[in-house]
Amino acid sequence: MSVAALVDRLEIALVDFNFEWSLVQMRQVVDYWYDGKSIYDMAELLNRKPDEIILLIVDFARGRVLPPRPYGLNANNRIFISKKHLRDKKDNLRRFVQDSPVYIPFIEKNFVWNDWEIKRFRDMWEADDSIIWISKQLNRDIDEVLFLIIDQAGKGFIDPRKNGLLGKDATEHDLIRQRLPF
Structure with a gap:
């Protein structure tokens, strides 16, 4: 005799996304953010999906790497930041890739x-x-x-x-x- 069990199906969110970011790409996102580029412009320049850009920006905002902008993810005016401060900010991104050549935002979250x-x-x-x-x-x-x-x-x-x-x-x-x- 076989017994059928009802099992809830599981789904993994965002399984088709590329979550890996190199230090070079992360630095470019910081530059583009301060330059006021929209997520669509960033996605085109980095050859990534806009949603992948959004996830990195959310992660960077949580880590206080990026400040809020008046028009959020849309195109904005350039944010003034001294060259030294911007260079320091981009140098600090090394902490994200300490243990690996790539960074994966939100790796600790449940998908x-x-x-x-x-x-x-x-x-x-x-x-x-x-x-x-x-x-x-x-x-x-x-x-x-x-x-x-x-x-x-x-x-x-x-x-x-x-x-x-x-x-x-x-x-x-x-x-x-x-x-x-x-």
Whole structure:
């Protein structure tokens, strides 16, 4: 007699992304950020997916490598920084590649999702809940929810929302900062 067991299917978010960054590429991203280039310009110059650029920028922002910009990921005015300060900032990137010739942002995060988590996420996304609320409800790190958003949008399972990541909790200022040029 065989017994069938119900097993929840697992899905790995962003499995088709290249997470490896060389020191040279990371320095270029820092230069491009301060020059005011958009993520689309950076992606074209670095021959990378825009979403890969976004993940590195989020990681650098968390590590206080990059400052916020008035128009976020869009094109911005150049950020003034002294040549010495910029050189020091780029030299400090060596700490990211101490143990390896490449750096992998968010290597400690969980990219594995159960079917029920994905279904619940999609329901909350459709309800215009914020990424903050979703992460609390799913008991997941906000970065992990961001990865799932990028993954699900890339696969066409969710659509962009008028109020972006913050959903119904977004302020007018938030909407201006996250607006992407298309």
